Amino acid sequence: MCSWCYGFAPELAKTIDHFDDKVQLRLVMGGLRPYNKEHINTMKEFLKEHWEHVHAASGQVFDYGILDDPEFIYDTEPPSRAVLVVRHMNPNLEMNFFKDVQEMFYAQNKHTGIAKNYYPLLDKYKLDRKAFTKAFDSDEVKLLIEEDFDVANDMNIRGFPSLVLFQDGKYSLITNGYSKSDDLVKKIEKLIE
Numbered sequence: 001m002c003s004w005c006y007g008f009a010p011e012l013a014k015t016i017d018h019f020d021d022k023v024q025l026r027l028v029m030g031g032l033r034p035y036n037k038e039h040i041n042t043m044k045e046f047l048k049e050h051w052e053h054v055h056a057a058s059g060q061v062f063d064y065g066i067l068d069d070p071e072f073i074y075d076t077e078p079p080s081r082a083v084l085v086v087r088h089m090n091p092n093l094e095m096n097f098f099k100d101v102q103e104m105f106y107a108q109n110k111h112t113g114i115a116k117n118y119y120p121l122l123d124k125y126k127l128d129r130k131a132f133t134k135a136f137d138s139d140e141v142k143l144l145i146e147e148d149f150d151v152a153n154d155m156n157i158r159g160f161p162s163l164v165l166f167q168d169g170k171y172s173l174i175t176n177g178y179s180k181s182d183d184l185v186k187k188i189e190k191l192i193e
Helices: 003-019 040-058 062-068 077-089 093-105 115-124 129-136 139-152 181-192
Strands: 164-165 170-176
Touching: 003 040, 003 093, 003 181, 077 093, 077 129, 077 139, 093 115, 115 129, 129 139, 139 170, 164 181, 170 181
Parallel strands: none
Antiparallel strands: 164 170
16 A cells, blocks of 8 residues: 555556566565554655655556545555455455555545445455455454565565565565566566576
């Protein structure tokens, strides 16, 4: 749920399309601000500046209204958990759902900690609302998302977005931060030759 990840999504999609089936993508939720208790409006100036930079670099649409919302707590664990639930419900939908969750937050100002706010996306992908909500609210999934956070930590990921290639038993960092698809493709092609 980092703004640069949202900005990076179109570049990542182009990169994935370029490689077709040659490279398999695995999303790992890194947990930018998991379990944060701070209200978003207390970070307004900081976040607005970042979002403006992301918009300028990527063209991604932002609605800054949520930055004035005194009720919204900027905790990235719930949207990460929502993506994890969809991963388990239908792994083929995970990437598209992930991008839609980002848009839901950044462009539509929807609270990401409320299960019913995901219902329009679930309907779009023909996923069962009741099953999603049960999993989203479950202690089991709340523990499982920590495993994704641990994977990112174990790979020493300290910034987002990060793209890592796993090949021949080792990890190679492709990017730690926003990059254009052309640069990503060149780096990946060089490593997989």
